[in-house]
Amino acid sequence: MFISPMLLETAVAPFSDSRYIFEPKIDGHRLIYSQDTGNVRLYTRHNNECTRQYPEINGSTGTLFPYDVLLDGEIACVDPLTGAVDFESVMSRFQAKRADKIRQLTKELPVTFVVFDILRYKGEDVRNLPLLERKAILARLSLPSANFGVIPYVEGAGEALFAQMQARNMEGVVAKRKDSVYVSRRHSAWQKVINWTYADVFITGYRKGDFGWLASVADDRGKLRPAGIIEFGATPTHKRAFYGVVKPLITGEDREFVRLEPRIRARVKIRNWTKAGMLRSPVFTEFIV
Known part of the structure; x- marks a missing residue:
């Protein structure tokens, strides 16, 4: 099952606001994870299926969630030498099509699915819940493997988090209204600040x-x-x-x-x-x- 993702508007500059949470911006590619009656399908933000490219995420090399879920997040690949998120390695994984190449890259460039939102939980649509309630559901999830992670966030302190992202040469931060519902379009309730x-x-x-x-x-x-x-x-x-x-x-x-x-x-x-x-x-x- 595919749901078009909620997209970010661009903030003019870093800001702090108690109405928002702030997350690190992950330099990978957007992924919608759908587990329905034990079957996993993976989609890009444009509804292109990429299930076979990520065996460590699609359940073929590990366990599944104990219930049906629909998750929104980012596929990330970490450089083993620097510890930095490596966008080019993610693209190498995404563009691999041959089964032997996919198996090789799964060993050489393992990916992590960094989850930041949940759209369906145990078969129930939760998009109309406020963001912090959806985050609470995410925090209770039992993740299938070490290739899954949940994005951390801070409340209010956007400028301090952005300074940390600059110091680490990371992509930037994402600001999200605590009370925002999930809508399948670009919306000002979610904003990005890029570390150019x-x-x-x-x-x-x-x-x-x-x-x-x-x-x-x-x-x-x-x-x-x-x-x-x-x-x-x-x-x-x-x-x-x-x-x-x-x-x-x-x-x-x-x-x-x-x-x-x-x-x-x-x-x-x-x-x-x-x-x-x-x-x-x-x-x-x-x-x-």
Whole structure:
């Protein structure tokens, strides 16, 4: 059984409020866990089934809950060397399709299902209960294995928790109204505050079709290398300013991109750097003069 998840709005800045609880934001992918009459099905937030990708969660390598449940949470993978949540490892698990590859990655990159909400309990719909009542049900659950966990939270102290997330280089925090019911849409009762990292880049080209600026950064030898595509953050004013000055900077083009001399610099905010040295989810913030 799939239920569309409740989605987060974005808070302007970290905040503290006694009406809210605050949770660490886990850098993985959303998962709806459905156990119905002993059968487990796993779904992404977009209703794509991913049951077979996670044997340690789907019950095929362990026990089940003693009753039917429907849970909302995040699939996380922890780097064994650093202890940090590793988004790229989660994507490796999610994208694996062959049975032998799935078995191999289950041993090399085990995942944890971090549960933060319960939607059905013992066959009963509990979405209309206040959040803290649903949290109380979660706290009583007997988890099937060490691959399951329940997200911790604090009451009121959002700014202090965000400071901890910054110190640990984690993704950020999620603020949730204590009295919020669960609705299958984006809602202001749930908000996220992202722990952005900032980087300065050169814009070395632009996409001919849909908007996108090629970003490059200097390597260890001072030579520019590609670092990703900026697709978000630029306003119509920024775009007009950019396209008004780039014509003399054009050095060539291919089927998809127009290439530019590296004369225009910009600051972007990113989730983090990938292991390959690329900008993860870059968002334009300003031009650097």
